[in-house]
Amino acid sequence: MGDRLFSCIRATMEQEQGASPALLAANARLFALRAGRTQSDKAHHEETAVSSPPTTAAFIQALPPHLGWGSVAVTAVCRRSQPPEQIAIMQPQTFQPASLVSPPLPTVTPLLKTQTTKLYPNIAQAMLKNEVTSAARLWLLLRHIDGEGRGWLRLDEQRQRLCRKQSADYFCGWRQFRNLLAQGEDVYWTRDKERIWLRGTVAVAHLLGVTRLTGAPVVLPLTAVYGGIGLFRAHLYASRHSGRKEAAPISRAVLRQQSGVAGRTQRHYDLRARVQRTRNVAVGERAANVSWETIGWEQGRAVFIMKDRNGRYGSPNQTYAAWQLPNSYSGPHRRCGRGRQRKMNRQLVDLVQTGMRGNGQRQQISRCYFRNGKTAVLQHKASTTYWPNQRQDGGRTTAYWHVVSGD
Numbered sequence: 001m002g003d004r005l006f007s008c009i010r011a012t013m014e015q016e017q018g019a020s021p022a023l024l025a026a027n028a029r030l031f032a033l034r035a036g037r038t039q040s041d042k043a044h045h046e047e048t049a050v051s052s053p054p055t056t057a058a059f060i061q062a063l064p065p066h067l068g069w070g071s072v073a074v075t076a077v078c079r080r081s082q083p084p085e086q087i088a089i090m091q092p093q094t095f096q097p098a099s100l101v102s103p104p105l106p107t108v109t110p111l112l113k114t115q116t117t118k119l120y121p122n123i124a125q126a127m128l129k130n131e132v133t134s135a136a137r138l139w140l141l142l143r144h145i146d147g148e149g150r151g152w153l154r155l156d157e158q159r160q161r162l163c164r165k166q167s168a169d170y171f172c173g174w175r176q177f178r179n180l181l182a183q184g185e186d187v188y189w190t191r192d193k194e195r196i197w198l199r200g201t202v203a204v205a206h207l208l209g210v211t212r213l214t215g216a217p218v219v220l221p222l223t224a225v226y227g228g229i230g231l232f233r234a235h236l237y238a239s240r241h242s243g244r245k246e247a248a249p250i251s252r253a254v255l256r257q258q259s260g261v262a263g264r265t266q267r268h269y270d271l272r273a274r275v276q277r278t279r280n281v282a283v284g285e286r287a288a289n290v291s292w293e294t295i296g297w298e299q300g301r302a303v304f305i306m307k308d309r310n311g312r313y314g315s316p317n318q319t320y321a322a323w324q325l326p327n328s329y330s331g332p333h334r335r336c337g338r339g340r341q342r343k344m345n346r347q348l349v350d351l352v353q354t355g356m357r358g359n360g361q362r363q364q365i366s367r368c369y370f371r372n373g374k375t376a377v378l379q380h381k382a383s384t385t386y387w388p389n390q391r392q393d394g395g396r397t398t399a400y401w402h403v404v405s406g407d
Contacts, residue, residue: 112169117144119220121243124236126208129260135184137225152195206351215243218333238273242331248369249280251326274332279398280325287319299323
């Protein structure tokens, strides 16, 4: 456009006034130089555009997927050879096939049935003994939902979550939900028209008659809560065995006294909750040296004659007086940390009234089952003392115990 304008000006000047031959010659030379410079610039630009190598991003983009940006090693080498500003430009152009690009996954809240909650065996036994297990299911579930520990939940929100059949966490119908709320009133919670005010673990333990939390708390799967009242009671009973550190023999009578569950029902709960039982047998003196009248009076019908074919207690094929001890049990639950259990026990003591402090004293019961013979001999008193035989076969359902008679 500049050349055209200059030509127009030149033609106008020539027409208006006569130009000298020298000026015309100089102008002609100037125009020739400018025309040659323009052609040279165009040729140089075309040559540079053809001969310049492609950029790194364009080169890698032309490679196959397994050698281009899809190759971690090649990408790392190319990035090391480029300046930081060029890497910043190439970074958004990272090659990735459209078929491999997946949208971000939405945040999914896990179902309650797949989660677990914390259960104290002493409180579980008190629930069985006081026959308040139906409302206890809902209390454990609501306590788990209240993960922030506010101590209250909105009634309308829990109705939508637990009582609507389309909900993934459906627990029961609205009528049954109201019945459970009425059964657990003033024990597990208090409520008004809008909120459910949950009681804490210490308050519930005190109201159920628990004076001290012993053993370790266990991890209870919420599938036991959703599985029906029968399965829930079985897990409450089995938590007693899961929370014990040592699987010492314990009789059905003691278990009934602690949980209020009859012996026949205990066996049914063992099957439902998959409690493992171990039969224990105490081995006494040789049959030739035993006063059967005395031992029969002490052990009753549990006495029998055992023949030691493998020579575990002496010479092979010797006979001994033996009697059956209570079974040992191991629960199906995993133990968890005690956490604030010591502080909770102090709070339970504070809840005892001043006139009832004398009832909180624990009765000293002589322990008769020990881990090894050394401890058994050192702690031996007037009662009969037992310790297990260390030569037990793996996988056996019967354990044999040594015995030291009382003085």
